[in-house]
Amino acid sequence: MTTKQESQDWVYSAKVKEHFLNPRNFLMGDESKFTHDTEGIVGNPICGDQMKMFLKIKDDKITDIKWKTYGCASAIASTSALSQLAKGKTLDEALKITAKDIDDYLGNLPKHKFHCSVLGHEALEAAIKNYRDQKDH
Amino acid sequence: MIYLDYAATSPILPEAKKAMLDVLDNFPGNASALHTPGHRAHEIIETARADIARLIGAQPHEIIFTSGGSESNNTVTNIFAGQSVAVSAIEHASVLESARARCNCIEIPVNKYGEIKDSFFESIKRNSYENSAASEPCNDRCERASSRKNLSLISIMLANNELGTIQDIKHLAKLAHQYGALFHTDATQALGKIPINVKDLDVDYTTISAHKIGGPVGIGALYVKDGTPFTPLIIGGHQEHGKRAGTYATANIAGFGAAAKYAYKHNTPKLYAEKIAPLRDELASRILKEIPFSNINGSLSKRFSSRTLAPPAVAGALRFARARKRECPLEKHLDNLPNILNVSFEAAEGESIQLYLDAKADIAISTGSACAAGDGKPSHVIMATTNDAEVAHSSIRFSLGLDTTKQDIDEVMKILPDIINNLQQISTIKMKGAK
Structure with a gap:
């Protein structure tokens, strides 16, 4: 069993492949294993992609982040990339992460895959909104 | 490959x-x-x-x-x-x-x-x-x-x-x-x-x-x-x-x-019936036996018992026993091609399975899932048979040729259970019957 060496032969960029094969910050199995302050979900398995972000927040800063994804390779890679981009950022900074930032970080997703990265960003937004709503009440 | x-x-x-x-x-x-x-x-x-x-x-x-x-x-x-x-x-x-x-x-x-x-x-x-x-x-x-x-x-x-x-x-x-x-x-x-x-x-x-x-x-x-x-x-x-x-x-x-x-x-239909259908059946049996929350799609599923919600080990053993009873490569009425196996895995998305098999083990299979086709729509065939988009997005197709060997099937089964397990573990979807 060998892994392909020539990443240019692969359907997506080397960075996408790398994040797909070695995703960062994913949450394996039972969600309750990761104590978190807020979560946000976006997408629908019916459409083929769904992402869920779990955040640990201290002093308005994302101290830890985990995610789950049902979706294609670029959905997994873009959620992984987003988790890297958001970790350690304040909530306001994290909200400024755009779909384009994720796309740039991964070295460009194919156009028809772009909605995947937008989706991850929305899950993060939803999690932060939930957190702020909780605090307001 | x-x-x-x-x-x-x-x-x-x-x-x-x-x-x-x-x-x-x-x-x-x-x-x-x-x-x-x-x-x-x-x-x-x-x-x-x-x-x-x-x-x-x-x-x-x-x-x-x-x-x-x-x-x-x-x-x-x-x-x-x-x-x-x-x-x-x-x-x-x-x-x-x-x-x-x-x-x-x-x-x-x-x-x-x-x-x-x-x-x-x-x-x-x-x-x-x-x-x-x-x-x-x-x-x-x-x-x-x-x-x-x-x-x-x-x-x-x-x-x-x-x-x-x-x-x-x-x-x-x-x-x-x-x-x-x-x-x-x-x-x-x-x-x-x-x-x-x-x-x-x-x-x-x-x-x-x-x-x-x-x-x-x-x-x-x-x-x-x-x-x-x-x-x-x-x-x-x-x-x-x-x-x-x-x-x-x-x-x-x-x-x-x-x-x-x-x-x-060479009478290839006979070669497919004798040599390839048993390999395909073995792959089907092993997937059902070794991979929890897997299902066969299409007419081939008739030959394997429907999945139960029993613990996977028990259900797998039962299924395997039933499958073995029906080990007959040449059936009287052919209801499915000898070389195709369409299977879905709850909570695991088809394109990801396809690309993990490709990147990790150099195994080429196909998927009708939306992302792979790039048109945002799940396979119209699986939709017509199941009316379940989740099944459609979570299905893959193996299609064997006359050059396919038992070693090929073994190589697939070396890596596929782990790939499915990983995808199911990071999935937002809970498997039916999972605790």
Whole structure:
């Protein structure tokens, strides 16, 4: 069993492949294993992609982040990339992460895959909104 | 590389390659010309035509060369432009979409195995003879049932490309003829995998393609029964007795002929039944046994017990025992192709499975999932059989060839359980029956 060496032969960029094969910050199995302050979900398995972000927040800063994804390779890679981009950022900074930032970080997703990265960003937004709503009440 | 995507396209046979190189090296002229090089090309083409006709039990003059299965299918729907036609909901897009674009198209529903039920024909009878009002709901793409009046054509594929489900075409063609419609079958996937005799099936049109049987891409054929209505799709030349204009693709035709000759000479349907079906069944049994929350799609699932919500180890053992009881490679009634296995894994998305197999183990399989196709829609075939988008997004297809070995199956099973487990563990979807 060998892994392909020539990443240019692969359907997506080397960075996408790398994040797909070695995703960062994913949450394996039972969600309750990761104590978190807020979560946000976006997408629908019916459409083929769904992402869920779990955040640990201290002093308005994302101290830890985990995610789950049902979706294609670029959905997994873009959620992984987003988790890297958001970790350690304040909530306001994290909200400024755009779909384009994720796309740039991964070295460009194919156009028809772009909605995947937008989706991850929305899950993060939803999690932060939930957190702020909780605090307001 | 372990290639398990033969239903998408198959490697060229050495015999087909040689036939093509002979043509390219010896420059035959334009087959329509009267000079010697032209005549030589003509001979090559007619030999190939005879070999292809023999493989499906047709007369050579009933075979028209086309650029492939899609053109053959488009040619048929074009004959019936503006008329009422019925096509199965699991046809290849080249039938389904071209029929929708050109004809008053009714879609024939299938059951969960992908099979057409006789009840459809009963409803045609009701509507065409009694001219009763529409009684069934229709989607936006299809006409109301009343348009079944004067149905001109029914098109149902011999074997489905995604599921491998085989239809009882002889029976369906007979029913179609009883109701006054002509019958077309797309036999692209079935060719070389199961015996086909167009006279025995009594069909009017049959689509076949070279590259699914080890011939080149870019050449196919359409069987048109003697005396059946025909309108050319491509006009502007006398080739194929005016039925398909365009200079003959002599090298491609030679390659197709050689592949057809190989299939006939080696009786490939028998080889598939004896050698490949058991490997496919082993892969199916092992997946059900070793991978929790896996399900077989299509007619093959009949042979394996339905999944229970019992603990995987127990359910797997039961399933395996049942599967072994039915270890009979040559069944009396063939209901699925010997080389196709469509399977879905709860909570694991198809394209990710495909790309992990590709990147980690150099194993090539296929998926009908939305992301892979890039059109945002799940496979219309799995949707027609299950009406469950999650199943459609979570399904993959293995398609085996005559070169597939037990080692290939073992290699898949070395890595697939881990890939599925990882995807299920990081999935937002909870498996049904999971705690």
